[in-house]
Amino acid sequence: MPATVETDVAIIGAGPVGLFAVFECGMLRMRCAVVDALDAIGGQCTALYPEKPIFDIPAHPQIGAAELIERLERQAAPFTPIYLLGRRVESLRAEGGGFVLGTTAGDAIRCKAVVIAAGAGAFGPNRPPLAGLEEFEASGAVRYLVTRREDFRGKRVVIAGGGDSAVDWALSLKQVAARVTVVHRRPKFRAAPESAAQLEAAAARGELDLAIPYQLQALEGERGRLSFVVLATLKGETKRVEADHLLAFFGLSMDLGPIARWGLALERHHVRVDPATCETSLPGVYAIGDVATYPGKLKLILQGFSEAAMAAHAMYPRVFPGQALHFEYSTSKGVPLASAPGG
Numbered sequence: 001m002p003a004t005v006e007t008d009v010a011i012i013g014a015g016p017v018g019l020f021a022v023f024e025c026g027m028l029r030m031r032c033a034v035v036d037a038l039d040a041i042g043g044q045c046t047a048l049y050p051e052k053p054i055f056d057i058p059a060h061p062q063i064g065a066a067e068l069i070e071r072l073e074r075q076a077a078p079f080t081p082i083y084l085l086g087r088r089v090e091s092l093r094a095e096g097g098g099f100v101l102g103t104t105a106g107d108a109i110r111c112k113a114v115v116i117a118a119g120a121g122a123f124g125p126n127r128p129p130l131a132g133l134e135e136f137e138a139s140g141a142v143r144y145l146v147t148r149r150e151d152f153r154g155k156r157v158v159i160a161g162g163g164d165s166a167v168d169w170a171l172s173l174k175q176v177a178a179r180v181t182v183v184h185r186r187p188k189f190r191a192a193p194e195s196a197a198q199l200e201a202a203a204a205r206g207e208l209d210l211a212i213p214y215q216l217q218a219l220e221g222e223r224g225r226l227s228f229v230v231l232a233t234l235k236g237e238t239k240r241v242e243a244d245h246l247l248a249f250f251g252l253s254m255d256l257g258p259i260a261r262w263g264l265a266l267e268r269h270h271v272r273v274d275p276a277t278c279e280t281s282l283p284g285v286y287a288i289g290d291v292a293t294y295p296g297k298l299k300l301i302l303q304g305f306s307e308a309a310m311a312a313h314a315m316y317p318r319v320f321p322g323q324a325l326h327f328e329y330s331t332s333k334g335v336p337l338a339s340a341p342g343g
Ligand code: FAD
Pocket: 012, 013, 014, 015, 016, 017, 018, 035, 036, 037, 038, 042, 043, 044, 045, 048, 049, 052, 053, 054, 055, 056, 087, 088, 089, 090, 117, 118, 119, 120, 121, 122, 164, 165, 257, 258, 259, 288, 289, 290, 291, 299, 300, 301, 302, 304
């Protein structure tokens, strides 16, 4: 059923950064509606790596991605956000000093300010150009994300890629897989230096294999069942690695979708913002998290959290014109803990 929603702030995207924006807006008494194209909240954390540990969330030496989302939802809950899931925001138009958003489900969301927390937009994996790939994708032998680590218990896994995903999953899966081989075409990994060092140390101890500098050349197997991944160097030397699964981590292709048509200033598939306020080129429309760009931007959850706070403060005068904002720290006075579901 299409909904008509009146709110102070409409947040596009229920990833970690969109969820924290609910909290930051709530602390300033701004009500939020959150729309997401996916059926579940959590963005990349839920859709791409729910079981991966995250090590760079302040005060959490380690936290699973799914647990981080569950905690962010709990933190936002006292401010009773309206979640509209399984629908994409298609249109944005200015009206009466505010905005109206239209969704694929026919909803109309009227608001005073908009926060775009759309991450990588409608994201999808970059797929390797290999013959017969579709058959192995359909059987689950070739994958681009890990939703359940247990799927790989006792399996021979080839991991292709040189970034954080490849390195982190190699370190994690070596604990359950029969054998892990990491294929990378360059001698140096693009992952966090500490993780890359751990990977090299694990390889030196014989806990996994590194195939460097190799790239994927072919898949061998029958009826979707993978037997070997064939690797080749640029000089044409080849080797065959026994495998039940290929995990290809070549990054996400970014597609802003409808957001690219709203007349916002863009920079290489990202929305350009003023780093002091996170306001886009359209006054009253803010962008935070992975979708936003400015000099020095880091695509990290913690930086998105800070942007959520900056955007909330910057939009306050638009939501409450003429009302002075007296900055306060979070205390039980500011957070309606008593109304939090489950305490
Ligand atoms: P996202 O998580 O991408 O969420 C955006 C949401 O917006 C999505 O749910 C999408 O469906 C929705 N959306 C997009 N367009 C629309 C639309 N038009 N209408 C409605 N909904 C829309 N970061 C770290 O800090 N530490 C890590 O250890 C770490 N590990 C990572 C491991 C992997 C494998 C990957 C892929 C990423 C990792 N990251 C890590 C990056 C981190 O996940 C992102 O920085 C973070 O998810 C960005 O959050 P976000 O809320 O901006 O966007």
